[in-house]
Amino acid sequence: NAGVTQTPKFQVLKTGQSMTLQCAQDMNHNSMYWYRQDPGMGLRLIYYSASEGTTDKGEVPNGYNVSRLNKREFSLRLESAAPSQTSVYFCASSVAGGRKETQYFGPGTRLLVL
Amino acid sequence: GENVEQHPSTLSVQEGDSAVIKCTYSDSASNYFPWYKQELGKRPQLIIDIRSNVGEKKDQRIAVTLNKTAKHFSLHITETQPEDSAVYFCAAIRFGNEKLTFGTGTRLTIIP
Numbered sequence: 001n002a003g004v005t006q007t008p009k010f011q012v013l014k015t016g017q018s019m020t021l022q023c024a025q026d027m028n029h030n031s032m033y034w035y036r037q038d039p040g041m042g043l044r045l046i047y048y049s050a051s052e053g054t055t056d057k058g059e060v061p062n063g064y065n066v067s068r069l070n071k072r073e074f075s076l077r078l079e080s081a082a083p084s085q086t087s088v089y090f091c092a093s094s095v096a097g098g099r100k101e102t103q104y105f106g107p108g109t110r111l112l113v114l
Numbered sequence: 115g116e117n118v119e120q121h122p123s124t125l126s127v128q129e130g131d132s133a134v135i136k137c138t139y140s141d142s143a144s145n146y147f148p149w150y151k152q153e154l155g156k157r158p159q160l161i162i163d164i165r166s167n168v169g170e171k172k173d174q175r176i177a178v179t180l181n182k183t184a185k186h187f188s189l190h191i192t193e194t195q196p197e198d199s200a201v202y203f204c205a206a207i208r209f210g211n212e213k214l215t216f217g218t219g220t221r222l223t224i225i226p
Contacts, residue, residue, distance in 0.1 A: 031212055040123075040218070041218065042203060042216050042217060042218040042219050043158070043203065043216045045213055045214075048212055048213060050212045056212070058213065090157060090158070101146050101148075101207050101209060101214070102148060102160055102163065103148075103160075103214055104160070105150075105157040105158050105159070106157060107156075107157050108157055
């Protein structure tokens with residue numbers, strides 16, 4: 001199993017450009033998450049999807065949109081990138097429901113907005 | 115909502131000594147507490163977790179303790195080694211809730 005995969009690994013954008021970050025998991029997990037990580041700020045939740053067909057806002061959703069394409073895939077879109085969105089983005093997944101709440105992270109996407 | 119505070123933000127210990135990182139949480143209904151280790155440039159990875167029905171859990175050199183009354187939990191690393199150098203995050207969640215709440219992280223440096 002590949003676990004959680006993310007593409008691209010690194011991206012440079014100009015202010016105002018758009019892009020989509022892709023995430024996929026092959027663990028048959030129900031829940032998927034997008035976090036951003038900035039120095040000294042820890043992990044902040046952007047959006048999450050508790051199950052296929054549902055999405056909800058996290059702590060810092062402004063400037064982002066998400067799509068839960070199917071059970072495996074959860075994408076994050078920046079419609080008009082801003083320098084404040086320079087960060088490392090992590091996707092994660094978990095079984096959810098019952099007593100399994102452990103989240104497994106992807107390798108991350110490093111985004112630089114100029 | 116849940117709030118998790120983590121201390122210290124940085125910690126340096128001599129190789130072979132012990133390291134302790136502490137977290138407090140605000141939601142008394144939280145019942146699952148994982149710890150993640152993040153090496154430089156890598157993803158966070160689960161190293162140990164504890165559920166609210168136990169007070170302590172140990173895995174080789176790593177242990178976690180939980181005090182539900184005081185609403186705090188701690189990570190203990192004994193006989194530290196250079197490969198223990200990383201950022202450690204605590205987190206808390208209530209079963210059925212979808213959102214983990216993370217602490218702000220502790221940068222642990224092991225001095226050879």
